Every structure is written in C-alpha cells, then in structure tokens.
Amino acid sequence: MHHQRPVPKRTRKIHAPKVRTGCITCKIRRVKCDETKPACLRCIKWGGDCDGYASKPSQPPPDAIKKRLILPAAITEPLCRSPANSPFTNDLEYQAFQEFSQHTAKHLTGFRDSDIWSKVVLQASETDSCIRHAVTAIGALNFKDWVRKDNEKARLEFAYREYDRAIVGLRNAGPQADIRTKLISCILFACFESYHGNSETATAQVFAGIELMEQYSRQRLRPPSTTTEYVQQRGGPNSKSMPPLDKEIVETFMLFEIQSSSYSDGRTTDKHRERMKRFGNTVQKIPKEFTTLKQASSMLSRILLWGIHVRFTQDGTDFTPPSAASSEQLPPLLGLRRCTTVYAELAKAMNKYKQWESAFEPLRTKARRAPGSKLFNGVALLQLHCLSSYIWLAAGSPSRAMYYRKYTRYLREIVDLAKILNAQQTEGSFSLDFRTVLPLMIVSANYRHIAIRREVIEIFSSRPRREGLWDSALLGRIMGWVADIEEESVDLRGEEYVPEERVAEIVDIKQDAGTRSAFVTCRQGPEDGEGIMHETTLYW
Template sequence: MDGMKNKNTKTGNQAWRRKPRKFASKSRLGCKTCKIRRVKCDLSRPSCFKCLSTGRTCDGYSEVPLAFKTEETDIESTHCHKEIVNRADNCDNYYPCTTVSACDSERWHPKYHGLILQNLGSLMILPVTGSTQAELMRFFKDISIKHLNQYRPCEPWRKILMFFSQTVPSVRHAAIALALIHRTYLDRHSNNQAYQSPFLKDRLPDKAPLLHYNHAIQLLLNPEVGDSAVTTAVTLLVCYLFTCFDHLAGDNVQAVKHLRGGVALSCNIDNATLNNCTYDDAQSSGVHAIICQVTKQIRRLDMQAVMFLVDWTPANIQETFMSHLALFDSTFRSLDQAADHLQVLVAQVMRLRNTDQQTSPTGTMPPLPSSHKDIVLGQLQMWLSLFENLLQQGNPSELDFATDPLVPLLRLQHTIAWILLSGYGPGREMEYDNFLSQFQQCVVLAGEVAAAHQRYSGSSRSTFTPEIGFIPVLYIIGVKCRHPIVRRGVLSILRQQPIREAAWDSIYTARVIERVIEIEEGTAREEQMVQCMEQIPVWQRIEALSFTHIPRGQSAARLDITYTFCAREGIHIESLMIEHRESNHVK
C-alpha cells in the first residue's frame, strides 16, 4: 500500500509534466531577437513587426538568408469543408511539405510599397513549390487576372490580387484553384492550342483544382492570429476568387453562396467610406485601401447578380440608390463613376421587372408601380445627360473616349434598361415592336463591344469574367425584338466567340434564342423565316422566359427552359441538349 501511495504521489507530483510548455520550433529565418526569445518571427523587414509591437528592439536578421521546410499535418476535419462548400472530396496527404523562403522579400516588397503600409502587418513572399505551381501562378498573373475585370480594368485591384496570392497561403491556394479551372475551361472550349500544356495535362490530377480549393478553406478555418482588418481583406479576397471558381466550374449555386458570404462581410463597411476611398487619396492607404477595393468588387458583383437571378436583392439597394441620387451633379468625374451610377439604375430596373415576373409567372402581370417606375425613368434620362456632358468635356486622366470600349457598353446597357422600363405597358409584348430603331442601335453597339472584347483577348478563343457585360443584353434583344434580321444579328455576335460572364454563357444563350425563334416563327429553316415583326401574332409570342444550365460531364450539357405565352395560360417546360462539339465550335 505504501508503495502504491508513493507511486500515486510521484505521479501526482509529475502531473504538470504531462502538458509541457509548447515552444515554437527553432526559426532559421527569424530575426535575432525572436531566435533568442524562441518565438515565431513574422519575418518583416527591415524590422520584425512582432518585436516592434511588443516594444522591443529588433536586432535584425542573419546575413545569409536560409530556407526551411515545415511538415504540414493532414487535413482531418473534412466535415467542415462539407458544411461550407458542400464538397465530399478530401485533401488528405496531398501537400507533404511547403518550402518557405524569405530571400526575395526585401527585393519584392519595394515594388508594391503602396500596398504595404503601417496597418497591413507583416507578410512574406511565398515561393511556389515546383514547376507546376510556378506555371499556374504565371497563368493566374498573365491570363486570369487580366480577364477578371476586363470591362472595367483596375490596375490597383490587379496588384492587390497578385500581392495577396504571393504572400497569403489561403489566397495562394484559391488563386491556383482558379487558374487550374480557368485553364481547363480554355482548353476545353478553344479550337487552337494556345493554352494547351502537356506538362499540366499529364501530371495534374482531375481533383487538383478542388484540392487547392479545399486547402484554401482549411487555411481560412484556422487563421493565424493577426490584424482583424487583414483577416477581413483576406476573407473577402477568397470569397471573390471562390465565386469566380464556381462560376467557371458551372456550379452557379455555390458561386452565389460565396457571393452572399462576401456581401454579408462587406456590409460592415460604410458606404460613404467606400465612395471616398480611392488610390489617388493619400489617406486611403494600406489595408484600408485594400478592403475598399475588394469590397467594391464584391458589391459590384452583388449589384450585377440581378441580371441572372430573379429573386436576388442587392445589399442595401435602396440606400445605395438614394445615395447615388444625392451625388448627381453637373457631370460625372470619370467613366468609372458613370458606370457605378448606371449599375445601380439597371439593378433597379431589373428588380422591378423580376418582382412582377416572380409574383405572376403565368402572364397576368400587373402594371409596374408608376411612382417608382417614373423615378427610375427620370434618373435614366438624367444619367444620359450627364454621360453626354462627360464625353463632350473629356477628362485628361481618362483614356480617349472615342476608343474606350466602356463607352459603347454603357450606352448599350442604358438603352436596354430604358426599353425594358418604357415598353412595359398594356400592349405587353407587342409594345416592343415600337422600339425597333433602338434595338437596331443596340446590335451595332454590341458589335463594337464584341470587337473590343476580341481585341482584348487577342483572338476568338473563349474568355471568362465574373462581371456582367453584354451577353444578357443580347439575350433580351433576341427574345424581345421579333425582327428577323435583328435576331440573326444577335446570334451572329453570340456565336463569334465563346464568352462566359458569371452565369451567362454566349453559346448557351444563343441556343435559347434559336429555340425562341423556332417557337415564335414556327420554323427553324432560314429560307422560311418571317419577313417582319407583325407576322408573329400576340398569342404566339413568348412573354416570360427563364432557363437553367445543367452540366452533364464531358459529352453534353442540358438547358432546361421554362416559358409562358402572351394571352395563353399554362407554363411550358423543355430541355435542350448542348453537344460538346457545339460548345467547342464557334459558327
């Protein structure tokens, strides 16, 4: 008994040893002060931020920069991935190790000194692991970033994307996942071999994009302790990249979930702050400017989502609408400001239209509220006046308005918004016949935008952007204007180049318009097409129309379309099969 008691006493006295204090592993790259303190150094240069934040003097770094390897643990909480992204795939044992080097951080940081200011915290350059990741990061830099906001290019935004993909692991993996899925999309839809890479095609597994996707989520779920503002910026960036990824992967539902998450996080940021935050302002620097930029991109996608979601309501749409009304003055300061104003007005028009179609899908739609309708129509007219003043006066800081592709795109979007709101009256679908000249003008403008788009991409190969441009506008023209020549002109533009804008795909949109022509004109043969709009009676005209893209692997895709006729009851549902060769071939 005494022996047992002594044993228990000895065990109790040593209980504190069961959980020894955890020291950080020895840092071969850290500053001298952190090495002595045996704490993890954040590797900021020229002085360690961890030392400065605790009031210590940083003794600097060793003369010879070293590299070290850290073994990463297997990803065990797969159920967390399922809850967030509804993915069943696992990432276990995919990343055996990561090589981290701070050799190039001093040489690289000065290039982006405008982005790394007092509040941004300590970041180091993460080198790629192997030639595959190096090629993917080059692809992300040279191709993906270029197209993500091609309708409204913003160099500071592109620098932010590249900077964080170079310095933050979660953003790095999200960027690589997007580059992989983007490259697969281009390879699948392009007739030429410009983007074909035997190295990538032979060595990358089919699950590679999703593995990086899930790993980015894992890193977000277990963030390192740091500045909350930086964490917010990183989370918003990953939400943005995931939205792009899922649109490209054809999972628009998941893309919308990521967009909702980003919008919810961005709602904590004041609208006035966003409106006043520009990179020309010396006060808008560091992490504050970064959050402003990424929030603007998220809010823009949020506002544009009404172009493909009937039940979508942008965050704070009414407050944004009223604040934009208050900002109207003698002229716009830039094309970008004019585009922001128009985007809010287009969202208001689509909400008015979508609300009525949602509440009454069988063709018995009540008239729009005259008060709100008249206000938006007045603002559309005011916008056009201010826009013309901007073009006449010019702006030294802007590109030449005569060659800027944003000018015809804004004219195109404004004209269609005005037609949609003006043409909704007691005559229903027949009233659209009164806007033939405007529809014809829109086809010309769309041709200019398509030509600029083709010049920007360098050829007729497929492109992707999460922003809404002119595909939904062409869709509206194709289903609302019954003039045969105008409709064929729309099809010609859509078939020139495979383009995907968020959930909109030019090839699938063209197929839906072709089906509408078949139904309304009663024939698919060109030689028997109708000669004028009046030949299509009201009872044969499609009024409410929607379609859903259903991916079907590599062989074919399916489009489920739902539509109603004017003056006829009943909802009609059809399925259109899109063969793989059709989506690859541009007529």
C-alpha cells in the first residue's frame, strides 16, 4: 500500500523589515538619500537638523512636519553678499553694492578680526535704505588706488548722489530711526568723508556717534522713576526695554575715537576726565593670557583711550601751549603737550601696556610659527600699536629728559614692524583703520632720532597712503620740513638724536583738502624760554 507523501502547506515568506528606510527629512522633501550612512549627508550639507533613519516605514506625524525648520548653512556665516536685485533701481547701484560686499568690506576689515563690514553693515543695509545708499556710495569709490583719481568724474558723481540720498533718507527718518541705524550711518558717513580728505567732517561724525552711544547708555541704565516705568522695564505688555549696543559697533567707535583724538579733540577737560574714569574701570582686570586677536585688540583700544584721556585731562585749563597764538590748531598726537600736574597717573597708564604685552605673549609666540598668515599680520599690527601708543604716552612726561633718548629700541622695532605690514598691504592705498601711518608719525614727531626719522620720511614719500584722517604724503612733507630746520647748518656727526635745544615743535597746522595744502607753524628753541618761530605752506 502506497502512502501518499503529505503535501506541505504553502507558507508565506516573511521578510524582516529593513532597519533603514530612508531619511525622514529627505522623504518629506521627496528626494533620495544615502541609506548606508548613520545620518543623511544631504541633510547635513543642507544645514538642517537630520532626524536620522526611521526604524519603521511609517511617515512621521503631520505635526512634526509643520514644526521642522530647515535653515541653510549660510545663515550661520558672516553675511558678505548682496541682497536681491529688487532694492536697486538700476544696474549701476547693484554693481556698486556688489563691489562693496565682495571687495570693499574685506579691504576695510584689513588685518583686524572684525565683522563690522562683512556682517553688521551688510545685514543692516537689507532693511534700511539710507544705509544701503551709503554702502553703495562707498562701493563706487576707488579703494584700490586712492592717490590717482583721474578719469573718474562719472564714478564720483554717482557716489555723491548715493551719499546724498543716504543723508536725506536718515534725515527723513527723524526720531523714528533706531540707535543702530544712526550709529552705522555715522560709521559709513565718516568713512566716505575720510576718503575725500574731509577730516573735520569725518571727526564730527565720530564724535556725534560717541555722544549718541553715551546718551543711549545713560537712558538704558537709568533706574525707573515710577511703578509703571518699572513694570515696563521688567517686560510688561508695553515693554520699552533697551537692548545693549552691538559690540562690533562699540569696538569700531573706539578705534574711530583714537583717530579723531589724534587729529582734533575739542572736548573739555571735564569730558576727558569723565571718559578717563570710564575706560580706567574697564582696564582694571587684564586677562593673564589673551586667547584671540579680537580679545587682545579690544583691551588694547581701551588702554589706549584711557591713556589719551589721562594725558588730555592732565593738561587742564592752566596748561600754556608752546605758542601763545590764540588761533592754535595743534593736532594732539602731533604736538608735545605735557602733563602739568601729577605724573603718577601717566605712569599707571604706561604700566597697563606692560600688563597687556605679558598677556599678549602667547599669541606672539604662536604667530612666529606662521609668518605671513592672518594671525601673524594681526599680531604685528597690535604690537605696532602697543609700542607706538606707549612711547606717545611717555612723551607726555613733565620734561623731555624723562623720555627723549630712552626708547631707541622701541623706535627701531616700530619702523621694522611697519615695513613688514606695508609689504603685506597690497589691496590699495586707502584704509579707514589706522595701521602704520599714525604709529610712524608718533615716532618722527615726538622723537628726533635722526636716522630713523629720515627712514620714516622716505616711507611716507615713497608709498603715499591715507589711513583714516591722516595722509602720509602730507606728513612726510611736514616731517621733512621740520628735519631741515633742525639739521640746518649744524654738524650732527656722531649725534644720534637732534640736540634738545634745536628741537622744533609743531604748534599749528591748517589743512586745505581742496588745494591739498597745509600752513604749518613750528617753534624752535629750549622748552623754558623764547624760541624762533618758523612757518610755511606745504603742498602734497
């Protein structure tokens, strides 16, 4: 008897579910993703948050889709791009704005680690038309070759039209313009005026911005006087809380104040005393070690401003300048204004530079390993400014004998650093930031080392530059004229410095940007006694 083999029941083959079925985020976008990776590279490259791969083939709940926010990576980077074409009325405006965003912003930043031009200004230009017009005006200027302005009439006319639209736009905004718009406008207006040699107007913009910041800070820190105002400051329904000022804007105005104080500072002794106390408080605690260039630069600016206000406060109302002329217009950092009261405050300010240098040494050590790098150039720039501001502060001593022949090594190092930085500055002959011109001016105007001064004059004459408010061609002409007076008909063989009795102190400079001329007066003779007055008109 044959038995039939039982027919097995047909079974349904069940496959194990795939662990990875695709990135949830990519499924939502209906695109393919790389399922072999632990996270979707497409999403990572896009810049959003990847939800990873689903363990089940089910779709995410609708609420999750609605809450997900995918941001492009560019949002987290400095804004250095042009806005959409829509804000511009013609191609010329758009091209000038592109020039600013792609080239001028980097040029203005220089060796400093700052986001003011590549981020803060460009972001503000997308929402404020007056700022956008000012940016367009600056973008139309020839930063690559500031000295030669031939055949650029049409370009300059367009720049001035845009500049005028920026001024009118800010004026029309009136009180409704917020503090950020006003301060950025002051920065841009100062830049535009400095480029054209209108130093007085540029300085006025800087001091106006500083006054705006002081008023805003006083109002922001003022304690509430009423219960209603207290509730508002605490964040009530009609809250009028005032946010702190942008740090990049504050840092920029500190650098501007240093330049403006060097050119023309008409503020009262009380104002200098007030700001001396303010900056004195901010430099009480210097870190033992700076970790970034931005940190070191910020502290150095505060120390420098404190020293400036110490010297100008010390001058006081009883100070008698070398010249008795009532029309004296002496640039403060050019002249040898001396302390008339307590030397101790000046010594305290000078000691802060030593503390700063100690905290700066680790960055200097690191920069030496990478010559020519951005870090190297930034370190060289800050070291140059530290040394030059230190010897300028020392020149405020009660007598010339206390400083005159004591800083030869510093003078040599300042000139060497300036040469290194000038060799790296290939982007053009104009800079809004003070780099090498102001430090070299301090060397030649406050110290009369014969060989080093001639070297500085040669640098100024061979490579004309305008940095902020100062034109190296003009300074070279002034320093050359003074050197001829001090060295005339005198045998200086064997002399390292000009003898003290032959020093000719500059007591008056009147510039005319239109004719590119300056009327200069100096006084030659001993400190305490009658001297010989010299005057001339110089062209550059």
